[in-house]
Amino acid sequence: MTNSPSLLDRVPVIPVVVVDDLGDAVPVARALVAGGIPMIELTLRTPCALDAIKAIASEVPEICVGAGTIVEPVQAAQAADAGAQFLVSPGSTETLLKAMTDTGLPHLPGAATVSEVLFLLEHGYRELKFFPAEASGGAKFLGSIHSPVPAARFCPTGGISTSNVGDYLSLPNVGCVGGSWLTPADAVKLKDWDRISGLAREAAALAR
C-alpha cells in the first residue's frame, strides 16, 4: 500500500477530467495550472485516456497527473506506463489494491461504507477516496464517522460542486475533494480555456 507522499494536501480540489478528444488534454492541463491547480485526475473512461495522460506527462511537467477510474487490475500498470503519478479507484478489492501497490505509485482506493473504510485501514491506508460522495451520505456521513474512525482521511468525490464543497472542506477528516465542475463539458467543447482557468482559480482559493 502507499499513500505516501500524501495526495490530499496539495490542492483543495482535484479536478476529475474526462477527455473525449486527445487534443484537449494538454490545453485543459495548462488551463488548470494557470488557475493555480497543478493536479489533474484523468479518468480511464474514454479510449484516448491513456494517451491523454502520456501527453500531459510529457508536455505539462508542472502538473501532477494521475489516472482515475481504475476498476481493473491491469489498468494500474497501464496508467503507470503512460506516466501517471498517482492512481485513484472508485472501490477496492484485494487484487486492485495489489495492482496499484505494485506500481509503486501513491494511490487513493475508494470506500463508501464504514466496513470498507475499516478494510482499507487494515491494509495500511490512511487516505481514501469517498465515492460516490453525495449518493453515499455526503458530508453528513463523513462528519459522523470521524469520531469512531479518526485515522481515516478522505477525498470525497461524486456530486460535489461549488454549492456544497464548503460542507466537505470544513470537516476535519477531509483533506480535499474531487470534482468535474472545474472542466465543464461545454467549456472543453468550446475550447474556453480561460473559463477553466477561472474555475480553477476559484477552487484554488477555497479554504481548507
Ligand code: 3PG
Ligand atoms: C469521479 O469519477 O470521481 C466522479 O465521477 C466525479 O464526480 P462528479 O462528476 O460528480 O464531480
